[in-house]
Amino acid sequence: MYSNPESELANELNTIAAAIHPYNPQNRFKVMLYNMAPKNYNIHLLHSNRYQPNEKQEYFMTDGALLNEALTKNPDPEHLYPWQINSCKQLSDRLETDLATTGLFLETLDKMETDLREVEIEMTSKASERLRKIEEGQNKLFTKLCNTRQKLEKFLESKNALQRNSGAELKLWAKIDYINRKLEIKSKLEKLNTNELRSVPALKIPDAKMNDILKLLREQKNSLSELKKNVVADKNRVQKIEENLRKVSRK
Numbered sequence: 001m002y003s004n005p006e007s008e009l010a011n012e013l014n015t016i017a018a019a020i021h022p023y024n025p026q027n028r029f030k031v032m033l034y035n036m037a038p039k040n041y042n043i044h045l046l047h048s049n050r051y052q053p054n055e056k057q058e059y060f061m062t063d064g065a066l067l068n069e070a071l072t073k074n075p076d077p078e079h080l081y082p083w084q085i086n087s088c089k090q091l092s093d094r095l096e097t098d099l100a101t102t103g104l105f106l107e108t109l110d111k112m113e114t115d116l117r118e119v120e121i122e123m124t125s126k127a128s129e130r131l132r133k134i135e136e137g138q139n140k141l142f143t144k145l146c147n148t149r150q151k152l153e154k155f156l157e158s159k160n161a162l163q164r165n166s167g168a169e170l171k172l173w174a175k176i177d178y179i180n181r182k183l184e185i186k187s188k189l190e191k192l193n194t195n196e197l198r199s200v201p202a203l204k205i206p207d208a209k210m211n212d213i214l215k216l217l218r219e220q221k222n223s224l225s226e227l228k229k230n231v232v233a234d235k236n237r238v239q240k241i242e243e244n245l246r247k248v249s250r251k
Contacts, residue, residue: 032070034080046081060087179231
């Protein structure tokens with residue numbers, strides 16, 4: 001690979017020129033450069049001018065020491081004149097702007113850190129509460145699973161008992177039929193007209209005894225109603241057992 005000193009020097013000069021350009025916001029240099037004087041212009045007036053405009057066309061006084069040094073080292077006094085890059089005020093304004101911007105960034109950063117801490121605290125609190133609720137839910141679910149397991153074990157015991165002694169189910173159905181017959185008798189008794197009983201001459205039931213008979217019938221009716229409820233409940237339990245047995249047999 002061949003080196004090109006002129007190209008490398010040009011690149012370096014371009015880098016330096018870009019760094020010290022007056023419109024570069026990162027420029028922090030206060031230096032003197034040489035400008036080519038316009039034709040037919042008095043170069044001596046340019047040499048003696050201690051004021052020059054900035055990019056806003058505001059005139060500022062140049063640095064006297066830098067100007068004198070530049071005039072002394074001017075390689076071509078007949079055509080070149082010194083030109084200062086950045087004044088003290090420009091550098092000060094840039095520094096104040098940067099400080100203000102940095103301060104604003106720091107305030108924003110502090111606020112973001114505060115907000116982040118608040119969010120972190122809130123999320124930690126919510127996470128702890130959520131974890132507590134999850135643990136409570138797991139405990140409740142575990143309790144339900146234990147209860148379900150106990151019910152399943154009881155169901156399996158009932159199933160095994162029915163399988164070991166199928167006659168028990170037949171006895172239960174016989175009991176249900178017996179109770180149903182009693183319910184039919186009860187229904188017929190309810191349909192009887194007690195006035196007709198009084199009108200039958202052959203019975204000759206005294207009024208004092210009739211009240212006792214009616215009281216006994218009411219008690220019998222209540223007993224039969226309670227018995228009917230028990231039978232219906234037993235019947236529902238038997239139906240559930242049969243349904244569970246069918247489900248288990250299908251599995």
